[in-house]
Amino acid sequence: MANFAQKIVANFANDNAKFLFLSAAAGWFLASAAQTFGIVTSKKIDKDDKKFLIPQEIADGAANIGLYALFTAPLMGLTEKLIDNGKIAFKNIEKGTPEFDRLKGGARVIASIAGAIISSNILTPLVRNKLGTIAQRKALHQKIKVTEPNYDPYYQPLFQKNYGKAPLKMSSYMSFTRNHGLKI
Amino acid sequence: MITRIQSNNNKTLNFRALKPNSIHLGKGAQALLTKANNFSSVHQRLAIGASALLMQPIIDMYNKEVDKDTKKVSAIRSAAKAIIGTATGLVVRSSCMKLAELKYAQKDACGNIIKEAGQIKIDPDKVQKSFGKGFEALKLDDKALSDAIKRVPSIVGTIAALGVMIFTNFLLDAPLTNMTMEKIDEFMDKRLKAKESAGEQNG
Numbered sequence: 582m583a584n585f586a587q588k589i590v591a592n593f594a595n596d597n598a599k600f601l602f603l604s605a606a607a608g609w610f611l612a613s614a615a616q617t618f619g620i621v622t623s624k625k626i627d628k629d630d631k632k633f634l635i636p637q638e639i640a641d642g643a644a645n646i647g648l649y650a651l652f653t654a655p656l657m658g659l660t661e662k663l664i665d666n667g668k669i670a671f672k673n674i675e676k677g678t679p680e681f682d683r684l685k686g687g688a689r690v691i692a693s694i695a696g697a698i699i700s701s702n703i704l705t706p707l708v709r710n711k712l713g714t715i716a717q718r719k720a721l722h723q724k725i726k727v728t729e730p731n732y733d734p735y736y737q738p739l740f741q742k743n744y745g746k747a748p749l750k751m752s753s754y755m756s757f758t759r760n761h762g763l764k765i
Numbered sequence: 766m767i768t769r770i771q772s773n774n775n776k777t778l779n780f781r782a783l784k785p786n787s788i789h790l791g792k793g794a795q796a797l798l799t800k801a802n803n804f805s806s807v808h809q810r811l812a813i814g815a816s817a818l819l820m821q822p823i824i825d826m827y828n829k830e831v832d833k834d835t836k837k838v839s840a841i842r843s844a845a846k847a848i849i850g851t852a853t854g855l856v857v858r859s860s861c862m863k864l865a866e867l868k869y870a871q872k873d874a875c876g877n878i879i880k881e882a883g884q885i886k887i888d889p890d891k892v893q894k895s896f897g898k899g900f901e902a903l904k905l906d907d908k909a910l911s912d913a914i915k916r917v918p919s920i921v922g923t924i925a926a927l928g929v930m931i932f933t934n935f936l937l938d939a940p941l942t943n944m945t946m947e948k949i950d951e952f953m954d955k956r957l958k959a960k961e962s963a964g965e966q967n968g
Contacts, residue, residue, distance in 0.1 A: 584898055591899025593920045594913040597802060601809050604923050608810075611927065611934050612850055619939025625947065630838050633831065637839065670787050671795055679908040684790075687798030694801075694809055698816045706824040706843070714830040 598657060598689035605697055606646055613642025633714075640712035645705045652704065653696030660692040661685065803912070805919040806926070807858050814851025821847060841953070845945035853937050857929050862922030869895075869918050892917045 593600035617638045620631060663669045664685050667676075674681050790798070825840035870878045871888035879886040892914045893900065900910060 587896045587899035588902060589899070590896050590917065590920055590924075591903055591913065594896075594900075594916040595903055595905060595909065597804070597916060600920055600923070601804070601806060604806050604927065605809060605813070607927050608806075608854065608930065611930050612854075612938065615934030615939050616846065616942065618935055619943055622939075623943050625943065630835070633835050634838070634842065668787050670789050672789050672791050674795070679906060682909065683802050683912065684795055684798045687800070687802035690801040690804050691798065694804070694812050697809070697813050701813060702817045702820040703824070706821050710825065710828045710830060710839070714828075 597686060598693045601690060602653060602657065602693045605693075606649060609642065609645050609649070609701070613638065613645065617642070636712070637709060641705065641709040644708040644712060645701050648704045648708065649697060649700045652700040653693055656696040657689050657692045660688050664688060803916065805858075805862060805916075806923040807855060807862065810851060810854045810858060814847055814854065817851070818844060818847040837953075841946050841949045842942070845942045845949060849938055849941045849945055853933055853941070854930070857933055858923060858926040861926040861929060862919055865918035865922035865925065868921075887915055887918060889914050 593603075617635065620626060620634050620638055623631075626634065660669075669688070671681065671684050674684065821843035822840040825843050826836055828836055828839065831839065866885045866887070867878070869887050869891045871886040871891075873879055889911070896917060900913065903913075905913060
């Protein structure tokens with residue numbers, strides 16, 4: 582276990598870009614869990630706003646980490662590839678020297694931060710707003726379904742709407758007409 | 766594909782040469798990349814947090830899928846999250862990194878911490894004592910090893926900060942975000958009312 586921890590720390594210390602990439606993902610996961618908890622427990626946020634904000638927060642967390650990984654990891658790989666094949670070169674620095682490796686490491690760090698900014702601050706808000714809206718609509722739809730009154734032949738003459746849910750009986754129908762003073 | 770063509774004055778035009786094959790980064794860019802190689806999670810959090818505050822509320826305000834009130838709540842929440850998330854993230858990360866730096870600091874004979882250009886000097890022996898086996902396995906050259914050793918307090922501090930943030934996220938971030946959200950909302954309402962009353966007076 583101690584050896585494993587030593588290897589992990591040494592590897593991260595040697596590859597700063599990889600460490601920053603992974604630590605940002607871990608930080609976002611924790612932050613998203615906390616923010617969702619905050620909305621759920623807040624008494625000051627309106628119920629209707631919660632209906633949007635809770636799914637928005639969950640969608641935000643999932644989209645944030647997912648998009649971050651999908652966008653940033655390839656961007657870091659591409660940066661490395663462009664440097665390795667010479668498309669991006671450093672003036673007066675030979676390939677394979679410690680200075681070259683240091684600059685390549687720096688470029689990967691920049692790529693990881695740029696990827697994080699683009700994915701979490703542009704792509705995620707766009708996706709989460711879309712996902713949050715879909716989730717909100719679904720929640721509202723379910724709410725309507727739950728609060729919809731059961732078929733009551735005395736007060737609800739819309740038989741067609743509930744057709745199939747409750748059988749229409751002549752006795753119920755007659756009771757309804759008598760109750761509302763209808764003449765047929 | 767034609768890449769070369771003979772011109773009237775018998776000179777060969779090389780079209781491929783017009784297209785740059787590679788980008789050569791100069792001294793300025795190299796200095797930035799050298800610095801970036803030693804960026805810590807504090808730099809990263811600051812860059813992401815500042816850009817989040819600038820971009821996310823604008824994107825929320827232009828969300829066509831929701832009504833005006835939800836747009837407002839959503840944008841205010843994004844701003845509050847960016848402010849509080851960045852502030853607590855920076856405080857927790859930099860505090861944990863400072864503690865890690867103190868743990869691995871080089872001390873003189875009197876036990877005072879040695880500083881170099883205002884920064885705490887890291888004792889390579891102390892780091893090697895804790896993580897020597899890990900570095901041995903990597904087989905780094907002297908320069909790379911020296912760089913990696915200097916980064917150890919930042920790595921250890923960030924990992925510790927992630928552990929601390931499990932608690933601060935719930936105990937600080939969430940309530941402070943809600944509080945900030947209310948403050949921003951109050952501030953915006955006050956400004957709106959002030960504008961309206963100014964408009965009435967002018968009218």
